[in-house]
Amino acid sequence: MASSGNKNINAKLVLLGDVATGKSSLVLRFVKGQFVEFQESTIGAAFFSQTVAVNDATVKFEIWDTAGQERYHSLAPMYYRGAAAAIIVYDITNQASFDRAKKWVQELQAQGNPNMVMALAGNKSDLLDARKVAAEEAQTYAQENGLFFMETSAKTATNVNDVFYEIAKRLPRLQQAPNPSGMVLVDRPADRATGASCCS
Amino acid sequence: MYGGGSGTHQSKREMSLEYQAQISILRPSIRARRANMTVKFQDVHGFTVEGNVDDVNVLNEVREKLRQQCRVWWALEANKGVNWYLETHVSSTLKSSLKFSALVNAITLKRLIKKGIPLNFRPKVWFSLSGAAKKKSTVPDSYYNDMTSAVFDMVTPATKQIDQDLPRTFPGHPWLDTSDGHSALRRVLVAYSFRDSDVGYCQGLNYVAALLLLVMKTEEDAFWMLAVLLENVLFNDCYTYNLSGCHVDQRVFRDLLAKKCPRIATHLEGIDFDVSLVCTEWFLCLFSKSLPSETTLRVWDILFYEGANVLFNVALAIFKMNEEELLVTHQVGDVINVIQKTTHHLFDPDELLTVAFDKIGFTTTTTISKQRKKQEPAVMAELDQRLRRLNSLHENGDEN
Ligand SMILES: Nc1nc2c(ncn2[C@@H]2O[C@H](COP(=O)(O)OP(=O)(O)O)[C@@H](O)[C@H]2O)c(=O)[nH]1
Ligand SMILES: [Mg+2]
Numbered sequence: 307m308a309s310s311g312n313k314n315i316n317a318k319l320v321l322l323g324d325v326a327t328g329k330s331s332l333v334l335r336f337v338k339g340q341f342v343e344f345q346e347s348t349i350g351a352a353f354f355s356q357t358v359a360v361n362d363a364t365v366k367f368e369i370w371d372t373a374g375q376e377r378y379h380s381l382a383p384m385y386y387r388g389a390a391a392a393i394i395v396y397d398i399t400n401q402a403s404f405d406r407a408k409k410w411v412q413e414l415q416a417q418g419n420p421n422m423v424m425a426l427a428g429n430k431s432d433l434l435d436a437r438k439v440a441a442e443e444a445q446t447y448a449q450e451n452g453l454f455f456m457e458t459s460a461k462t463a464t465n466v467n468d469v470f471y472e473i474a475k476r477l478p479r480l481q482q483a484p485n486p487s488g489m490v491l492v493d494r495p496a497d498r499a500t501g502a503s504c505c506s
Numbered sequence: 507m508y509g510g511g512s513g514t515h516q517s518k519r520e521m522s523l524e525y526q527a528q529i530s531i532l533r534p535s536i537r538a539r540r541a542n543m544t545v546k547f548q549d550v551h552g553f554t555v556e557g558n559v560d561d562v563n564v565l566n567e568v569r570e571k572l573r574q575q576c577r578v579w580w581a582l583e584a585n586k587g588v589n590w591y592l593e594t595h596v597s598s599t600l601k602s603s604l605k606f607s608a609l610v611n612a613i614t615l616k617r618l619i620k621k622g623i624p625l626n627f628r629p630k631v632w633f634s635l636s637g638a639a640k641k642k643s644t645v646p647d648s649y650y651n652d653m654t655s656a657v658f659d660m661v662t663p664a665t666k667q668i669d670q671d672l673p674r675t676f677p678g679h680p681w682l683d684t685s686d687g688h689s690a691l692r693r694v695l696v697a698y699s700f701r702d703s704d705v706g707y708c709q710g711l712n713y714v715a716a717l718l719l720l721v722m723k724t725e726e727d728a729f730w731m732l733a734v735l736l737e738n739v740l741f742n743d744c745y746t747y748n749l750s751g752c753h754v755d756q757r758v759f760r761d762l763l764a765k766k767c768p769r770i771a772t773h774l775e776g777i778d779f780d781v782s783l784v785c786t787e788w789f790l791c792l793f794s795k796s797l798p799s800e801t802t803l804r805v806w807d808i809l810f811y812e813g814a815n816v817l818f819n820v821a822l823a824i825f826k827m828n829e830e831e832l833l834v835t836h837q838v839g840d841v842i843n844v845i846q847k848t849t850h851h852l853f854d855p856d857e858l859l860t861v862a863f864d865k866i867g868f869t870t871t872t873t874i875s876k877q878r879k880k881q882e883p884a885v886m887a888e889l890d891q892r893l894r895r896l897n898s899l900h901e902n903g904d905e906n
Contacts, residue, residue, distance in 0.1 A: 343673075346675070346677065351783070376747075385783075
């Protein structure tokens, strides 16, 4: 299938974020090119896959779209364990969802795969009149924490594919240079024990 | 169109469903049949589903079987009396002849329930056998109405979440997705969130309550079914604030799978596939989001009669039915595809239940309870550790 020199990689990607920020809508837009006003609320998590081509490589995303209700967060490690990438979603019209997004970033930085590519998505960018979170604030936060940031709209499709393409491009396995330009790597001590719980 | 509950109302409703079935089943051409094209059609409970011609035929057989079972139940009622199925408890004070008839009834009932409770018997049979009727009888008649009118305009985190989920619960269903449907579902869920503040509202219950409404026909009965389900039928820690019971169930299930389907368990472990990735939703929605509606309700027939062990048997069966296919998967996506292809097309409940009960072997609620007890400390420790780790993270984060 793939001609020699081509790379085909699988990348596990997880979407995290507060309830009703539009995680499922972003996935539906990316995977099927659709938007529906009301789609079933996600329980546990839903799985999707979609392939994107970047230069001479193809990346098959294995996407886990998680449930947002607080009590479901205890299940999250099962979905982000071993993930190559994460999209942390907040709703630009909802300040609390931005605060929640920051907590997810902290958790992933501490518990997730150290090479994880993280994107911060400020969704519902079509609802400009109701904006509560300034783009600059999110941009600054993202830069300080080694994420890349985009405002998206699952409704109008703005920047949705772009987030996934950008992630694909930044996946370490597609990178020649160890430190890809534009991506601030988080410098963290060796305490990021992954997965296995061994502390006493 | 909903909420009557009288006999004529029921049969009208049934007729209209049958009518819908006839007009909505497309007759694909031979070419389409060859191409194995999928068509959209309405199932027994008004849900739009996708399937091929075989699925349509299977569903018609299911409808026919339901009609047959209905005749059997009518005949039994004529023969043994209206509430014969309640006289199945062998009490020591009864005379021996009565004991015998109770035993016969018990055996008949068990067999009949495995074959499925017909649509118009379901409300009253579930209501009695699950213990909902008894639960309701311990409070004043006006309990539900008083409750709903007392709380309807209160705003809590639970009610906010419920309001968000109403249009996201089986969108497109001809009754559930109407303003009548939404407000009935809202009242049931909100009332329950006040009845049990430990559970409040947990996403997933929206689907469960929605199906209960469809079956029970009156909102109040649906409410009591939800109450007995969460308080007596299921293990009572399933939907609490950190879903600890769900974590426990997943561990118990993983062990069961290793015991009952060792080849599958070993293979999935080898490709690093955690079965909880698919099972969590099954257990939290009691299969309502994964299996076709009548198949789900057949599982619930047994759930309300025998208890939560049926959930484990059914989950095991879904893996078992796909053993050969699962053994050749290499990637997470392949596993999920195999599983979902099966669950979405299990239009024939007997296909699933035969495997669940004849091929898997017995699991009882008692054995499951024992296994759960064993797993609880580890789950509690894990959840606690996670919480402490996160708290310390957030404290450090806030200092910066
Ligand atoms: N205006 C607008 N609404 C959106 C957008 N994305 C999602 N929504 C709506 O927000 C609600 C929650 O979306 P959903 O994808 O279910 O959120 P999730 O809980 O994070 O998966 C739905 O009513 C969507 O229609 C968007 O980009 N713009
Ligand atoms: Mg969702």
